[in-house]
Amino acid sequence: xxxxxxxxxxxxxxxxxxxxxxxxxxxxxxxxxxxxxxxxxxxxxxxxxxxxxxxxxxxxxxxxxxxxxxxxxxxxxxxxxxxxxxxxxxxxxxxxxxxxxxxxxxxxxxxxxxxxxxxxxxxxxxxxxxxxxxxxxxxxxxxxxxxxxxxxxxxxxxxxxxxxxxxxxxxxxxxxxxxxxxxxxxxxxxxxxxxxxxxxxxxxxxxxxxxxxxxxxxxxxxxxxxxxxxxxxxxxxxxxxxxxxxxxx
Amino acid sequence: xxxxxxxxxxxxxxxxxxxxxxxxxxxxxxxxxxxxxxxxxxxxxxxxxxxxxxxxxxxxxxxxxxxxxxxxxxxxxxxxxxxxxxxxxxxxxxxxxxxxxxxxxxxxxxxxxxxxxxxxxxxxxxxxxxxxxxxxxxxxxxxxxxxxxxxxxxxxxxxxxxxxxxxxxxxxxxxxxxxxxxxxxxxxxxxxxxxxxxxxxxxxxxxxxxxxxxxxxxxxxxxxxxxxxxxxxxxxxxxxxxxxxxxxxxxxxxxxxxxxxxxxxxxxxxxxxxxxxxxxxxxxxxxxxxxxxxxxxxxxxxxxxxxxxxxxxxxxxxxxxxxxxxxxxxxxxxxxxxxxxxxxxxxxxxxxxxxxxxxxxxxxxxxxxxx
Numbered sequence: 001x002x003x004x005x006x007x008x009x010x011x012x013x014x015x016x017x018x019x020x021x022x023x024x025x026x027x028x029x030x031x032x033x034x035x036x037x038x039x040x041x042x043x044x045x046x047x048x049x050x051x052x053x054x055x056x057x058x059x060x061x062x063x064x065x066x067x068x069x070x071x072x073x074x075x076x077x078x079x080x081x082x083x084x085x086x087x088x089x090x091x092x093x094x095x096x097x098x099x100x101x102x103x104x105x106x107x108x109x110x111x112x113x114x115x116x117x118x119x120x121x122x123x124x125x126x127x128x129x130x131x132x133x134x135x136x137x138x139x140x141x142x143x144x145x146x147x148x149x150x151x152x153x154x155x156x157x158x159x160x161x162x163x164x165x166x167x168x169x170x171x172x173x174x175x176x177x178x179x180x181x182x183x184x185x186x187x188x189x190x191x192x193x194x195x196x197x198x199x200x201x202x203x204x205x206x207x208x209x210x211x212x213x214x215x216x217x218x219x220x221x222x223x224x225x226x227x228x229x230x231x232x233x234x235x236x237x238x239x240x241x242x243x244x245x246x247x248x249x
Numbered sequence: 250x251x252x253x254x255x256x257x258x259x260x261x262x263x264x265x266x267x268x269x270x271x272x273x274x275x276x277x278x279x280x281x282x283x284x285x286x287x288x289x290x291x292x293x294x295x296x297x298x299x300x301x302x303x304x305x306x307x308x309x310x311x312x313x314x315x316x317x318x319x320x321x322x323x324x325x326x327x328x329x330x331x332x333x334x335x336x337x338x339x340x341x342x343x344x345x346x347x348x349x350x351x352x353x354x355x356x357x358x359x360x361x362x363x364x365x366x367x368x369x370x371x372x373x374x375x376x377x378x379x380x381x382x383x384x385x386x387x388x389x390x391x392x393x394x395x396x397x398x399x400x401x402x403x404x405x406x407x408x409x410x411x412x413x414x415x416x417x418x419x420x421x422x423x424x425x426x427x428x429x430x431x432x433x434x435x436x437x438x439x440x441x442x443x444x445x446x447x448x449x450x451x452x453x454x455x456x457x458x459x460x461x462x463x464x465x466x467x468x469x470x471x472x473x474x475x476x477x478x479x480x481x482x483x484x485x486x487x488x489x490x491x492x493x494x495x496x497x498x499x500x501x502x503x504x505x506x507x508x509x510x511x512x513x514x515x516x517x518x519x520x521x522x523x524x525x526x527x528x529x530x531x532x533x534x535x536x537x538x539x540x541x542x543x544x545x546x547x548x549x550x551x552x553x554x555x556x557x558x559x560x561x562x563x564x565x566x567x568x569x570x571x572x573x574x575x576x577x578x579x580x581x582x583x584x585x586x587x588x589x590x591x592x593x594x595x596x597x598x599x600x601x602x603x604x605x606x607x608x609x610x611x612x613x614x615x616x617x618x619x620x
Contacts, residue, residue, distance in 0.1 A: 050577050051577075052573055053569065053573070073576070073582070074573060074576035074577055075576040075577075075578075075579050075580055075581050075582065075585070077577075078576070078577055078578055078579035078580075079579045083577075084577055086574070086577075089574070090568075090570045090571055090573075090574040092571050092574065092575070092588075092589065092592060093592055093593060093596060094591065094592025094593055094594075094595045094596040095575075095588050095589070095591075095592040099588075100575070100578070100588070103575075103580050103584065103588065104575075104578035104579050104580055107578070107579040107580050107581060107584070108578070108579040139592070156578060160578065160579065
């Protein structure tokens with residue numbers, strides 16, 4: 001049973017404090033939505049969990065099943081069961097999707113899957129996400145549209161089967177059809193054994209991926225928590241009242 | 250044969266078969282300023298040919314390969330040496346290799362010339378002639394050690410198609426200075442891959458001239474400079490005819506102290522070369538501190554009527570974002586680094602259409618990365 005615990009997390013970027021004490025626990029079987037205005041530190045939380053070198057943790061803890069991930073390298077965190085679906089997936093020239101996926105799956109599972117099994121698994125996962133099989137031979141994210149990149153993020157998540165997935169604005173830039181396909185992917189992934197942390201600016205995706213908990217992020221911390229009804233409130237009232245609360249805190 | 254001064258652009262001044270028409274370089278000349286003259290074992294100062302580079306031939310059945318004396322009339326017709334070492338090589342080689350593919354003959358497999366250095370100073374000459382509408386692939390593979398200067402002429406007849414591989418797999422103390430000149434007939438196609446991985450000092454100068462309209466040249470280069478290695482590639486594409494095309498794409502990686510890569514990309518589009526379509530690109534991936542890259546594209550356009558003309562040069566470190574992305578999927582740092590470097594060079598390796606060569610080059614690159 002996976003649990004991601006974030007305790008009083010402080011994170012700086014180039015000596016500027018962005019996260020100012022975040023507390024959040026995501027348990028297996030739960031989906032948490034983090035909502036907040038631009039610049040509130042949502043993406044910083046995502047990258048800090050994944051271990052991006054640009055983000056310096058100055059205080060607090062991040063524990064996966066009780067074990068601190070902050071001492072782990074980026075790749076070790078992924079192998080331990082963390083996954084970050086990125087807002088802007090990077091184009092990697094000359095590295096094909098299938099080679100990348102197979103290398104990643106081998107690293108995370110600890111052994112190379114049989115080529116035939118892997119090809120089958122990849123094809124079926126791609127079909128579910130309505131990804132043209134020809135993408136397997138293309139260079140990773142190179143020349144992909146925004147929607148294609150996001151589908152590939154979900155494809156990776158489904159194949160790597162992490163314990164806890166952090167989705168950083170996976171819904172941004174998607175048209176409604178792509179949003180549905182991506183949401184279905186997230187719903188397939190959700191189970192009693194996995195946790196999801198869904199970071200979003202808009203409530204739109206929450207109509208397709210129902211959260212158990214909603215947290216409002218402002219000025220580097222969580223300023224309000226509640227159930228799905230909180231998202232509805234944000235939809236009608238906006239973030240304004242919370243940004244004020246965050247600034248004065 | 251004497252001095253033959255071409256009314257050239259500012260890029261290439263003169264050419265001659267006579268070594269005395271060139272002064273001994275001091276290192277201050279534009280064409281020598283990046284080259285470590287002290288490491289040339291006097292190739293630029295008239296070093297006597299006391300060593301040996303043996304040429305082994307494995308020819309396609311349709312292709313004739315001959316070893317000829319220096320007075321063979323087919324030698325030196327396509328190319329006039331453009332610098333002192335090239336002229337020295339031209340005046341010093343004892344025997345030349347002539348590869349001929351007869352009119353309309355299509356070679357069914359690559360013709361491989363292995364130049365095996367057995368030490369000392371040596372000079373060489375190779376002439377490859379494709380008669381009209383012939384097709385062939387020629388591999389020049391350099392191994393062993395020597396201080397070797399040579400000239401290679403590629404005469405590509407009307408409608409003929411030649412693919413050339415020049416593989417520099419020298420031992421780490423070898424010195425190799427080479428001019429590889431292609432002359433293209435009407436609608437001729439020329440594709441070259443220069444792969445420089447081994448050798449202490451390697452300076453290759455591929456050049457292309459067009460004798461008639463419709464010629465198409467693609468020049469690709471892959472290099473990997475390790476500590477102390479000097480790998481220099483100087484390209485010249487001289488568009489003198491209308492409606493010809495050229496593409497240049499050279500990519501290299503560098504690692505460890507005093508790894509030095511030089512890329513000079515000269516393209517001239519002369520007044521009469523209307524409808525020229527050209528693009529040249531050089532990219533370098535710097536893997537560690539202590540390396541040096543000099544990348545100089547020169548595009549000289551003397552006509553207003555071009556179909557396309559461009560150049561780009563970029564040198565940089567491994568992209569942290571690439572590494573982060575791969576690592577965030579569980580791939581360990583070393584593997585991620587290898588994938589990114591392999592991907593960067595692999596995009597050119599993929600263009601090698603001789604499968605076992607493609608595999609060999611990729612394997613050799615993997616070995617370089619693993620060092």
